[in-house]
Amino acid sequence: MLKYERRQAQLGRRAPVPADRNNRSVLKLSRHHIEVLRFIRARGTATHWDVVGGLDMNGKMGIIYVAQLITRGFVRALPRLNERGETVYEVIHGDEV
DSSP: OHHHHHHHHHTTSSOOOGGGOOOOOOOOOOHHHHHHHHHHHHHSEEEHHHHHHHHTOOHHHHHHHHHHHHHHTSEEEEEEEOTTSOEEEEEOOGGGO
């Protein structure tokens, strides 16, 4: 059935199947995202509190920016914690993807 519906969509007889639509729009990185990304890259690894203190930003916004960078695939959380029990983040380089 799905094969038939896809064929009809190719012929222009019906709308595309919802699973075939690409409604995701990639948002551009804001200057704050880029600042956080550069800060983590310069340090090698950083915790959330390093980012907040180093860039003098609100704690809540700092974690939101880091979480969005993780979702977009620019930053990853390392499986280890630092000596204070905080999550350590690092930038994903192009050759590691």
